[in-house]
Amino acid sequence: MKILFIISGSIAIKKCEEIFQFLSSNNISIDCIVTKNAKKMINLKKLKKTISGKIYSDVDEKNNKMLHIALTRKNNLVIVCPATSNIIAKYSNGIADDLASTTLVASNRNIFFIPAMNSEMWNNKMNQKNVSNLKNLGIQFIGPEYGKLSCGEVGLGRLMNTKTITNLIIQNVNKSQIFKNKKCLITAGPTIEPIDPIRNITNNSTGKQGYEIARQMILAGASVTLISGPTNIQAPLESRLIKVKTAKEMYNAVKKNIKVDIAIFAAAVSDLTPLNKSKNKIKKDDLQIIKLKKNKDILKEVSHLKKNRPRVIVGFAAETRDHISNARKKLFEKKCDAIIVNKINKYNDVFNSDFNKVTFITKKKKIDFKKMSKIKVAKHIVELIEKM
Numbered sequence: 001m002k003i004l005f006i007i008s009g010s011i012a013i014k015k016c017e018e019i020f021q022f023l024s025s026n027n028i029s030i031d032c033i034v035t036k037n038a039k040k041m042i043n044l045k046k047l048k049k050t051i052s053g054k055i056y057s058d059v060d061e062k063n064n065k066m067l068h069i070a071l072t073r074k075n076n077l078v079i080v081c082p083a084t085s086n087i088i089a090k091y092s093n094g095i096a097d098d099l100a101s102t103t104l105v106a107s108n109r110n111i112f113f114i115p116a117m118n119s120e121m122w123n124n125k126m127n128q129k130n131v132s133n134l135k136n137l138g139i140q141f142i143g144p145e146y147g148k149l150s151c152g153e154v155g156l157g158r159l160m161n162t163k164t165i166t167n168l169i170i171q172n173v174n175k176s177q178i179f180k181n182k183k184c185l186i187t188a189g190p191t192i193e194p195i196d197p198i199r200n201i202t203n204n205s206t207g208k209q210g211y212e213i214a215r216q217m218i219l220a221g222a223s224v225t226l227i228s229g230p231t232n233i234q235a236p237l238e239s240r241l242i243k244v245k246t247a248k249e250m251y252n253a254v255k256k257n258i259k260v261d262i263a264i265f266a267a268a269v270s271d272l273t274p275l276n277k278s279k280n281k282i283k284k285d286d287l288q289i290i291k292l293k294k295n296k297d298i299l300k301e302v303s304h305l306k307k308n309r310p311r312v313i314v315g316f317a318a319e320t321r322d323h324i325s326n327a328r329k330k331l332f333e334k335k336c337d338a339i340i341v342n343k344i345n346k347y348n349d350v351f352n353s354d355f356n357k358v359t360f361i362t363k364k365k366k367i368d369f370k371k372m373s374k375i376k377v378a379k380h381i382v383e384l385i386e387k388m
């Protein structure tokens with residue numbers, strides 16, 4: 001397991017040595033990036049002795065222009081410790097003006113911030129806004145804790161104690177291996193059913209929730225095949241992306257790739273498709289009635305498989321009313337293992353938002369989540385699947 005530590009210019013920097021010694025003795029390999037300000041506060045020679053990897057700073061970019069990409073790809077986890085108010089603000093605003101901040105922006109790994117600063121700095125409204133912005137994006141924070149600060153004042157801002165930090169890091173190192181050697185199939189996005197060469201039947205799905213689940217499953221160690229209807233969002237680099245357009249294409253792609261441990265059907269597959277696709281544009285007057293036929297029910301077919309049924313099958317439902325009873329009915333009829341239901345209303349306009357409010361339903365459980373970012377929803381779903 002490899003961790004990239006980004007060390008910024010906080011007085012709490014002296015505690016890094018203890019943290020690194022503990023992690024290194026647990027066979028965790030550590031690379032470090034030190035900011036220009038951190039470099040002035042730390043004895044690099046001493047620090048080097050506590051880690052098996054290397055210490056990088058801005059000067060190293062001169063010889064390796066892609067260092068910011070390489071460092072985040074080769075490590076499994078990125079931890080900013082100690083995290084200054086400055087680096088929190090930079091990342092929250094997408095600023096990339098040195099090796100540390102550019103690496104953060106380029107990272108596709110789980111990122112943790114372990115802040116340390118004076119309590120006025122921590123409680124500063126802009127800092128709090130930045131922290132809550134990052135938390136909504138699924139970035140985790142460890143601490144700070146209340147206590148005596150290096151400046152002599154007492155308040156909230158102390159770097160969390162070493163034992164808690166190292167315990168949480170080890171826990172997350174293990175978490176990133178939960179689905180190691182497990183194969184996962186995820187469908188996402190809408191389908192498009194052509195009426196003629198110009199017109200289609202489709203729906204409002206953007207694919208965001210499914211893509212986030214794919215990303216979180218990858219971070220948990222799974223090998224992910226993502227079957228996606230047309231979207232304009234970027235698929236996770238490590239996923240095997242299969243692009244489809246129609247419900248029929250999605251069904252065929254699922255059938256071909258069904259030998260997996262976990263299947264998550266987050267796509268909004270069109271229930272119906274035109275009976276015949278017209279070769280030519282249908283004239284307006286002939287378009288009042290379009291004959292439709294049912295598409296195959298992917299979730300139901302896969303859940304009823306006698307051979308190659310995935311160990312865990314999760315379906316999605318979007319309902320405007322009676323969402324719980326409808327979801328229970330779906331769970332029962334389709335014979336899947338869990339349904340994640342969105343209640344669509346003016347308070348939860350799922351399709352146009354980065355936020356979602358879902359209920360997770362199995363035969364025995366019903367868990368209502370409050371409204372949160374789709375990234376956080378995806379993290380919860382991954383944790384629930386782990387328990388299944």
Ligand SMILES: Cc1cc2nc3c(=O)[nH]c(=O)nc-3n(C[C@H](O)[C@H](O)[C@H](O)COP(=O)(O)O)c2cc1C
Nearest residue numbers: 008009010011012035037038084085086087116117
């Ligand atoms: C001695 C000293 C101690 C500092 N300690 C902290 C600190 O604990 N937390 C913090 O947010 N900033 C602290 N600062 C301010 C930061 O170093 C400053 O905001 C700097 O621009 C951070 O740059 P960096 O985030 O690129 O490392 C300290 C500055 C000095 C000179």
